[in-house]
Amino acid sequence: MSFDINNDLTVRKLVIFMTFMEKGTIARTAEALNLSGVSVHRALHTLEENVRCPLFTHKGRNLIALPSAWTLLEYCQEMAQILDRGLEEARKVAGVGQGRLRVGTLYSLTLETVPRLIMGMKLRRPDLEMDLTMGSNDMLLHMLQEGSLDAILISISESDIDRNSLEVLPLFHDDIFLAAPASATLNTRELADLRDYKDQKFVALAEGFATYAGFQEAFHIAGFEPEIVTRVNDIFSMLSLVQAGVGFTLMPGRMKKVYENSLQLLKLAEPYQMQQLIAIVFARNREQDPSLRALAAEGRMYARSLQDLA
Structure with missing residues (x-):
């Protein structure tokens, strides 16, 4: 040259x-x-x-x-x-502007949030195809950063998001509950103090999932290491094990509609109460991409609809 x-x-x-x-x-x-x-x-x-x-x-x-x-x-x-x-x-x-949007999501968001966003996107951009990838928080964030996903729906914290390079659109905050088998004998009139469940067995998500960090933090506050029977790689498998009586777990509130009749769900006592912030995340240098702008607009509408119901 x-x-x-x-x-x-x-x-x-x-x-x-x-x-x-x-x-x-x-x-x-x-x-x-x-x-x-x-x-x-x-x-x-x-x-x-x-x-x-x-x-x-x-x-x-x-x-x-x-x-x-x-x-x-x-x-x-x-x-x-x-x-x-x-x-x-x-x-x-x-993968920009090719009539296809590659979206990553947590398994738990496929119950309501993702279907609502997809339906809204189909009305906004009928010709747009959406490829859906499900995985852990860490996996999805890594795939976004390496460019194999265009946007992700994850639980975020300030420590794992680079606000200089990533655009974050908050959708909602979600409470964490104690989930127990329907057959367990519990005092449902009181908030769940995790110290009362020191002798119980637990099932948990593997490291890298959104609820994993909260699980670790809650039992750290409780002052003991729970006996974990098994760790799994998706929330539906984890809750199926709880249904089967294998153990207790901690579960985000967005799963309540599906499992409230087959599991016992208790709100955590104040020292252990925590929330997850669910958000759409995409690269800031792609904020003018028409497909991502449509997704962001649909996300804002969805967030407003939840605020109206609150």
Whole structure:
């Protein structure tokens, strides 16, 4: 490459130049590009300095293109076509603007939140396809950062989100409950003090899931290490084990509608009470992507609908 890094040759100047060559006058060029005549004249003048050869001659108050300008125009047009193709191919590789949105979500959000968002997106952009990937908080965040997902729905905390590079759209806060088998003998009139369940067996999610950190923190406050029978990789398997009487667990409130008749759910006592913040997260440098803007708009509507019900 023979370009001088200090040369102030820009795409803006070349676009103004190509428009001038098409329109023929500074006034018509300024009108077409919504610029002032002074800006157009300055761009053409400095372009000559950058190219380091005369491109125009004056005839009265008009600029007349020299043969050198027509030669440059041919290559500029070719350059513009190549640049357009390059930008389009780059967007394809990045998965932007291809009629497909790759969304990652926690398993627990597939009960209500994700279906509501998908239905809203279908109304906004009927031709858009949505690929859904389910996994743990950590896995989804990693996939977003490496570019294999366009947006994720996860539980967030300030420690695991880089606000400089990621855009965060909060949806709702979710309380954590103690979940027990229907056959267990519990005092349902009192808030659940985890110290009272020191002798019980528990099932839990594996490390990296949204509820894992809260599980660890709650029992740290309670002052004991629970006996964990098994760890699983999705919340539905975990709650099925609780239903079967394998053990107790901690569960986010968004699962209540499905399991409130088959499990006993107790609100935690004050020292152990905690909330998860569920949010849509995507890369800040893609905030102008039409598909992500539609998802964000649908997310805001969904968040408002939950506030109206509160």
